[in-house]
Structures are given as C-alpha cells and as structure tokens.
Amino acid sequence: MNASPFTNPSTGAHVRSVRSDLPGDLMEVSMGPHHPSTHGVFRMIVTLDGETIVRLKPVFGYLHRNHEKLAENTSYLGSMPYTDRLDYLNSMTNNWAYARAVEQLAGIAVPERAEYVRVILAELTRLLNHTCLAGFLMQDCGCSGTPLMYAFREREKILDLFESLSGSRMMCNYQRFGGCRVDPSADWLARARQLVEEYGPFLDEFEALLTGNEILLARTQGVGRLSAALAINAGVTGPMLRATGVNHDLRKVDGYGVYPRFQFRIPLGEHGDVYDRYMIRILEMRESLAILRQAFAGLPAGPIMNPAAKLRGFRPKVGEAYGRIEGPKGEIGFHLVSDGGPNPWRYHVRAPSFINLTILEDLCLGHTVADAVIILGSIDIVLGEVDR
Amino acid sequence: METLTQLRDRIAALFPAADVVLATNPSPSAQHALRLDATHARAIATFLRDDPALQLDQCTNVTGIDWPEKEVVDVTRTTVPDPAGGAPRVVEEKTRRIEPGRLEVVYHLYSIALSHGPVVLRLVTGNRTDAVTLPSLTPVWRSAEFQEREVYDLFGIVFEGHPDLRRILMWDGFKDHPMRRDYREPDDYEWEPTPHGDVLAKAKQHYPAPAPSAPSTP
Amino acid sequence: MSDPTPTNPGITETERDELRRHGILLTGLEELYNWGRSHSVWPLNFGLACCAIEMIAASMAKFDIARFGSEVFRPSPRQADLLIVSGTVTKKMAPQVVRLWNQMPEPKYCIAMGACAISGGPFKQGYNVLKGIDRFIPVDIYIPGCPPRPEALLHGLVQLQEKIRNQAIAGPDAPRHLQAEGDCNCPIPECGAHDIEPAQNGALWPKPPELVRPTKS
Numbered sequence: 045m046n047a048s049p050f051t052n053p054s055t056g057a058h059v060r061s062v063r064s065d066l067p068g069d070l071m072e073v074s075m076g077p078h079h080p081s082t083h084g085v086f087r088m089i090v091t092l093d094g095e096t097i098v099r100l101k102p103v104f105g106y107l108h109r110n111h112e113k114l115a116e117n118t119s120y121l122g123s124m125p126y127t128d129r130l131d132y133l134n135s136m137t138n139n140w141a142y143a144r145a146v147e148q149l150a151g152i153a154v155p156e157r158a159e160y161v162r163v164i165l166a167e168l169t170r171l172l173n174h175t176c177l178a179g180f181l182m183q184d185c186g187c188s189g190t191p192l193m194y195a196f197r198e199r200e201k202i203l204d205l206f207e208s209l210s211g212s213r214m215m216c217n218y219q220r221f222g223g224c225r226v227d228p229s230a231d232w233l234a235r236a237r238q239l240v241e242e243y244g245p246f247l248d249e250f251e252a253l254l255t256g257n258e259i260l261l262a263r264t265q266g267v268g269r270l271s272a273a274l275a276i277n278a279g280v281t282g283p284m285l286r287a288t289g290v291n292h293d294l295r296k297v298d299g300y301g302v303y304p305r306f307q308f309r310i311p312l313g314e315h316g317d318v319y320d321r322y323m324i325r326i327l328e329m330r331e332s333l334a335i336l337r338q339a340f341a342g343l344p345a346g347p348i349m350n351p352a353a354k355l356r357g358f359r360p361k362v363g364e365a366y367g368r369i370e371g372p373k374g375e376i377g378f379h380l381v382s383d384g385g386p387n388p389w390r391y392h393v394r395a396p397s398f399i400n401l402t403i404l405e406d407l408c409l410g411h412t413v414a415d416a417v418i419i420l421g422s423i424d425i426v427l428g429e430v431d432r
Numbered sequence: 433m434e435t436l437t438q439l440r441d442r443i444a445a446l447f448p449a450a451d452v453v454l455a456t457n458p459s460p461s462a463q464h465a466l467r468l469d470a471t472h473a474r475a476i477a478t479f480l481r482d483d484p485a486l487q488l489d490q491c492t493n494v495t496g497i498d499w500p501e502k503e504v505v506d507v508t509r510t511t512v513p514d515p516a517g518g519a520p521r522v523v524e525e526k527t528r529r530i531e532p533g534r535l536e537v538v539y540h541l542y543s544i545a546l547s548h549g550p551v552v553l554r555l556v557t558g559n560r561t562d563a564v565t566l567p568s569l570t571p572v573w574r575s576a577e578f579q580e581r582e583v584y585d586l587f588g589i590v591f592e593g594h595p596d597l598r599r600i601l602m603w604d605g606f607k608d609h610p611m612r613r614d615y616r617e618p619d620d621y622e623w624e625p626t627p628h629g630d631v632l633a634k635a636k637q638h639y640p641a642p643a644p645s646a647p648s649t650p
Numbered sequence: 651m652s653d654p655t656p657t658n659p660g661i662t663e664t665e666r667d668e669l670r671r672h673g674i675l676l677t678g679l680e681e682l683y684n685w686g687r688s689h690s691v692w693p694l695n696f697g698l699a700c701c702a703i704e705m706i707a708a709s710m711a712k713f714d715i716a717r718f719g720s721e722v723f724r725p726s727p728r729q730a731d732l733l734i735v736s737g738t739v740t741k742k743m744a745p746q747v748v749r750l751w752n753q754m755p756e757p758k759y760c761i762a763m764g765a766c767a768i769s770g771g772p773f774k775q776g777y778n779v780l781k782g783i784d785r786f787i788p789v790d791i792y793i794p795g796c797p798p799r800p801e802a803l804l805h806g807l808v809q810l811q812e813k814i815r816n817q818a819i820a821g822p823d824a825p826r827h828l829q830a831e832g833d834c835n836c837p838i839p840e841c842g843a844h845d846i847e848p849a850q851n852g853a854l855w856p857k858p859p860e861l862v863r864p865t866k867s
Contacts, residue, residue: 077743077746078696078746078750080695080725084697084698084699084702085697085698085699085743085746104578104600104601105599105600105601105602105603105740105742105778106740106742106743106746107698107699107737107738107740107743108601108602108740108742108778109699109738109740109766109773109776109778109779110610110773110775110776110777110778110779111773112586112611113610113611113776113777114773114775114776117775125772126772129699129700129772132699132700132703132797133703148459148460148461149459149460149461150459150460151459151460151461192706192710193710193711196706196707196710196711196712197710197711197712199707200707200710200712213704213799214700214703214704214797215700215796215797274574276489276490276544277489277490277573277574277575278573278574278575278577279490279491279492279573279574279575279576280575281492290544292544297547360459361458361459362458362459363457363458363459363460363461364457364459364461364463365457365459365460365461365463366461366463366493366540366550366552367461368492375492377492377493377540379493379495379538379540381497382459389497390495390497390498392493392495394492394493394540398578399575399578399579401578402574402575402577402578403574427699428699428700431601431740432601601778602742602778603742603841605841605842605843606841606843606844607843607844608844610777610778615777617777618777618844618845618849
C-alpha cells in the first residue's frame with residue numbers, strides 16, 4: 045500500500061529517476077522539483093513510451109510549509125497574513141475567502157462599502173492572475189519572455205495600486221473580519237478607475253498578438269481535453285470547469301457579497317481543451333472590467349469596518365463553518381472548527397489548484413512531454429496553495 | 433432542497449441498518465451535518481450523488497479533524513425547594529466523564545446541477561490508535577482522491593478502497609502524522625533574539641541553561 | 651579612490667587618471683578579472699515560493715536585472731554562477747537544494763532571498779520548514795523581506811558584485827575556486843523517519859547558539 049515511487053515493485057530495489065528496468069521501451073523520467081516549466085517546486089514522475097506519456101504521477105509537498113498547523117497555534121486574525129502566502133499571486137481573494145469563512149462562523153455583518161471595495165480588489169486580482177497566467181502559458185509554449193514581459197508590465201500597475209492601499213505589493217493582509225483595514229481614498233479610486241479604462245486597450249493589444257496566433261492554435265487546440273462529467277466528479281472548479289461548458293461560477297451560484305447587483309456574463313467553453321481555458325480567462329478579464337466599472341459607479345459612502353466586529357480577543361462560539369468564494373483559480377474555501385477558544389481548533393484550506401490537479405494524469409495521457417508542460421500551465425497552479 | 437432532518441429520515445428508510453445521526457452545528461453558519469457509520473457510508477454517498485432530488489455531484493472539501501481524549505465536566509442544575517419555605521435553591525451537580533479520543537473526516541457536498549448545498553457528511557473512527565480505518569469515498573467522488581491521501585498523511589486515517597493511498601505532502605519514509613494534536617515536531621528549534629512565551633519555554637528545553645559563572649572576586 | 655590600489659602599488663590613482671587623459675588605460679589583472687566576473691553573474695532559474703515571483707518581476711521590464719548583467723537565468727545548474735534561494739526551503743526540498751548547489755561549478759555564490767530562506771521566516775515554527783538554508787550551504791548575501799521587493803534583490807546583487815570585485819586572486823584570501831582544495835561540496839541530507847538527517851551541515855553550523863538570558867543587575 046505504501047510503496048514508494050522510487051521502489052521497484054517486483055524487486056524492492058531503490059530506483060533512480062531514469063529507469064531502464066521497465067518492460068519494453070518504457071522509460072520513467074522525473075520532471076521536477078527543479079524544472080523550469082513546473083511553476084515552482086512541483087514534480088511529475090512521467091512514464092514514457094517514446095515521447096508519449098503512458099503514466100503520470102504528480103508528487104507534492106516540496107512547498108508544504110505547515111500553514112494549517114501554524115494556524116491552529118495562532119489566533120484567528122493571526123492567520124490572515126499567512127493566507128496571503130497561500131496563492132501568492134492572489135492575496136486579496138485569499139484574504140476575502142478567509143474573512144468570509146470567519147464571518148460565517150461568528151455571524152459578523154459587513155458594511156456595504158467594504159463589500160464594494162472587496163469586489164473591486166477581487167476583480168483587480170482576477171485581472172492580475174489571468175494576465176500572468178496568459179504570460180506563463182505562452183512561456184510554456186516556448187514563447188520565451190516577451191508575452192510574460194507584457195503581462196508583468198500590467199501586473200506592476202495593479203501591484204502599485206495594492207501597495208498604495210495596503211502597504212505591500214504582494215502580501216496585502218488587507219481584509220478583516222467585518223470589513224477592510226483601510227478606506228480607499230478618492231485619489232486611489234481615481235487611479236484605479238484610470239487603470240480599468242487603460243486595461244481594455246491592453247487586452248486588445250495582447251489578444252491581437254496571441255489569440256489568433258497560428259502557433260498558439262496549433263499547440264493548444266485539442267490538447268488536454270477534459271469532459272464535463274469528469275470535471276464535476278473530480279471537483280474541478282473555476283475557469284477549468286467553465287472551459288468544459290459547465291455554467292458554475294460562485295459569484296452567480298452563491299451570490300456572495302454584492303455580486304448579485306452587477307450585470308456580468310459567465311464565459312463558457314465548448315471543448316475543454318487548453319485553448320478554451322486560455323480563452324475563458326481572457327473573456328473573464330473583460331467581464332471583470334465590466335464589474336469594476338459598475339462597482340466604481342455604485343460605491344456607496346459609509347464605514348469600511350463593522351464597528352461591532354471584534355479584532356482583539358476574538359473568540360467565536362463553538363461550531364464550524366465552510367466559507368468559499370470564486371477565486372481566480374477556482375473555488376477557494378476555508379473550513380474552520382471552533383472550540384470556543386482564541387485559536388481555531390481545525391483550520392483547513394480548500395485549495396483550488398490542488399484539487400484541479402486531480403485530473404492532471406487524465407489530461408496528459410497520450411500526449412507528449414511538451415504538451416504536458418502546456419497542460420500543466422493551463423491548469424494554473426501556484427505551489428504555495430497546492431502544498432500549503 | 434429538503435431539510436437535513438427529512439433527508440436523514442429518507443436515508444433511514446432506505447438503509448434501515450444504517451446509523452445516521454444529525455450532528456447540529458450551533459454556529460451562525462448553521463451548516464449541520466450527517467454522521468454516518470462506516471459500514472454504510474459508501475452506499476449512502478452513492479445514493480446522495482445519484483438521487484434525482486439531491487444530485488450532490490461535487491464533493492468539494494475533505495478534511496480530517498483530530499479529537500484527542502479529554503475530560504468533560506457535565507453540569508446539571510436542579511432546583512431544590514427550600515424546606516424552610518424561602519426561595520428555591522439551584523443545586524449544581526458536576527459529573528466528570530472521559531470523552532474518548534477519535535479522528536473524524538468531514539466531506540462537504542454541493543450540487544452543481546441543482547445549485548444547492550452544502551450537505552456535510554462526517555465519519556468517525558473508533559479510536560486514534562488501531563481502529564482508524566474508514567471507507568474511502570474516492571470511488572464515488574474522484575475529487576476525494578488527493579484530499580483523502582492528505583488526510584491519511586497528516587492524520588493517519590486509513591481509507592479502505594482508496595486506489596492509491598500513499599503519503600502526499602510529507603516524504604515516504606516519514607513515520608509521524610503531523611496534524612494530530614499530540615504530534616511533537618523535531619527539536620530543531622532556534623531561539624529568537626527576544627524569546628518569550630512558548631518560544632522561550634522551548635528554547636530553554638532545547639538549550640540547557642549555562643552553568644552559573646562564579647562570582648568575580650575583586 | 652585616491653589610495654594606490656593594492657594590486658599595483660607602484661602607481662597612484664592620480665597618475666592613472668593622468669595616463670587615461672592621454673588615452674592609456676592601466677589596470678591590474680585582479681581588477682580586470684573581477685570586473686569581468688562581477689558583471690556576468692548568471693543566476694540559476696530556480697524558484698521556490700513567493701519570492702520567486704518577485705525574482706521574475708526583477709527580471710522583467712520595469713526592474714530589468716539585465717542592467718546588471720544577470721538576465722541570463724540558466725535552467726541548468728551546470729551553467730549557473732549564482733543560486734538565489736528564493737523562498738521557503740522545506741525539509742522535503744532541502745536535499746534537492748543542496749544537490750543543485752553541489753552541481754554548480756565554482757566560482758559559485760548563494761543569495762538567501764527573503765525571511766524564509768534566511769531563517770524560516772513566518773513559517774519558522776513549521777515541522778517541515780528548514781530554519782535557514784545557511785545550515786546546509788554557505789550563503790554570501792542575505793536579503794531580508796517577505797518577500798523582498800525587486801529593488802531589494804537588485805541591491806543584493808550589487809552587493810554581491812562588490813564582494814566579487816574585492817576578492818583577491820592569490821594568497822590565503824583567494825576565493826574557493828582559486829584554492830587547491832576549493833571545492834565547496836556540501837553533504838546532502840536525507841529524509842529520515844522524523845526529520846532530515848543530519849539536521850545541519852556540521853562544518854557550516856557547528857553548534858547551536860547559546861541561549862543568553864538577559865540578567866537584571
């Protein structure tokens with residue numbers, strides 16, 4: 045039951061990463077944990093027949109930094125900065141998911157203005173994540189550097205906004221239970237509005253370079269197809285799920301925050317391949333821009349924090365809650381169990397990119413190693429969240 | 433969707449031998465749970481997935497929880513009328529009992545087809561040492577595959593019927609289950625520049641106090 | 651810079667400037683050698699965690715690490731001069747990091763980027779987190795921050811360049827690669843039943859620091 049992947053099942057001998065004792069011409073190759081295409085310290089043990097993948101086993105844990113254990117030994121608020129470091133591209137949505145879980149656990153109301161600010165920051169995060177993903181996906185296709193430079197140029201603009209609001213570029217630590225930490229100023233909102241106006245033309249330029257590109261079409265269309273039934277059964281969420289044609293977006297299904305007040309569409313794919321996943325993200329960015337415009341227009345005045353919310357000495361009553369939001373990578377949820385003490389008794393992160401990796405082997409079988417790199421890129425993983 | 437009580441009654445009618453308990457959640461989230469017995473868990477899970485009125489097709493979240501053995505004090509208050517005719521007295525009677533240690537797995541189910549949920553399932557092991565086997569729900573929901581491996585790795589719950597039950601986050605030769613409450617981490621603790629609280633206690637334990645130097649004589 | 655340079659003590663900076671005015675450039679072998687080395691530090695394309703994103707950002711348009719000659723991120727350790735440990739090193743990952751370090755040819759340098767690589771950082775109390783990569787491999791530059799900004803990484807790189815420029819090419823102070831037994835291969839730890847074994851490289855981390863309790867006088 046506990047056979048190591050490095051152990052030959054028939055002889056029990058320790059096997060090196062490239063092994064020659066398999067029947068026929070099969071070869072086992074270890075990709076990672078140091079591999080330029082694995083987006084961090086991810087490892088895949090790939091069995092190849094020629095160049096075709098016949099077996100693929102992911103190996104996790106190279107960035108397992110004990111987030112859940114640390115959270116059980118610190119206060120509820122003390123875990124907020126750690127959530128930044130889960131999916132370190134999207135600290136704002138991680139904050140929101142955790143704050144929402146605690147708000148459900150303790151029954152804390154959130155003022156209207158804070159809900160709007162949360163939507164603004166979550167959609168900016170979605171823009172940031174999807175732009176970077178498109179850049180990294182092109183990098184995986186072999187388009188070394190240039191699209192990523194375009195993506196990071198735009199990312200810096202959003203990070204500047206985050207920095208001037210929260211004090212930190214990447215690790216924002218901005219949301220609190222019952223609101224947000226600081227109120228965005230009128231000047232900040234004006235700059236954010238300007239960024240949103242400039243983002244559309246950037247997307248046009250980005251798409252003109254990429255979307256119809258012959259090489260991109262050849263490398264991604266029909267690669268890594270996922271069926272809707274498997275996607276649902278395997279718990280796949282987010283753009284991965286919608287690329288298979290399943291209309292499931294928590295912003296619509298749960299209608300959390302103030303999302304029901306906004307008009308936006310959910311882009312759906314048809315083929316479930318890598319190209320659809322890329323296109324879904326581009327289209328989602330356009331919808332995010334629409335949400336942002338409506339949020340700026342409707343942003344009410346008022347407090348940013350619920351004055352009744354308690355930050356110090358916060359002890360929720362006995363019980364538990366599972367809170368989830370639609371993060372850029374999929375459903376990010378937090379399961380909290382309280383025993384009435386100042387620390388959570390159990391703190392669990394439902395990490396979207398970890399569960400989306402369940403079907404990695406199914407997607408890669410029959411494809412070549414070069415395609416596996418693109419398929420992994422299209423799943424959009426961040427190792428901080430996969431291993432926690 | 434029907435209420436959880438109705439659902440429990442329906443399951444009890446369909447699986448008369450099964451022991452299904454409604455576990456209430458007192459928090460404002462009101463996400464109540466159904467505690468299933470290990471024998472019927474997979475059959476009930478399959479029913480929940482396939483029943484046309486439920487269609488719980490997505491198993492979103494799988495967690496383990498460790499409940500070590502602990503002493504619980506039950507307080508029962510009884511009102512005793514004062515024989516002298518005064519105001520009745522309230523007598524508190526305290527009984528101590530040992531709540532046995534156990535491990536628990538929690539499954540959060542949602543329906544994408546019908547947009548409802550969550551339905552929370554809980555499975556409990558017999559104890560924390562040798563009766564830690566539970567049925568795997570991976571054959572019902574593929575999404576449980578890696579999450580059950582994680583629970584096995586961090587809590588040591590063995591899932592029967594799991595296709596590939598190996599450690600997932602820690603390395604293969606690792607012997608402990610680090611998310612259990614009584615896990616002792618390796619003692620490679622470093623002292624901080626200004627140690628205090630737990631850190632100081634741990635540092636003192638790791639680095640024995642230096643021998644008191646002899647008082648310098650003038 | 652008015653002192654005579656230690657490599658060519660026969661000529662002062664003023665005289666060198668005088669000669670430069672006449673179109674004659676004078677330099678020492680050491681200076682030239684170190685000048686070349688310090689401006690072509692090729693980092694290993696090796697990201698561990700959050701800091702890796704800032705490392706990528708440093709190599710992108712806005713911060714442009716190419717200005718300092720270090721834009722050539724090599725995917726193979728055999729071609730790299732600089733190991734940027736950019737993020738949390740877990741105990742599961744530590745053997746691989748040490749192995750990568752051993753695979754790099756001399757001269758090689760190591761930057762510990764971010765609080766986690768320096769000491770474990772916010773994850774210090776984790777059971778699977780290594781409390782600083784300097785327990786296993788020698789670190790030249792420490793960059794604090796969680797994560798450090800790209801500017802901080804650039805500053806660390808400039809500090810490293812200064813360190814390289816000031817290395818003597820002969821004598822007892824010469825860098826490792828110019829000495830007879832200059833190979834800096836570190837023993838690779840193994841993942842054991844409860845912890846990695848050994849928990850530190852004895853040559854680099856000889857004994858735990860003594861716990862000094864402040865005494866009130």
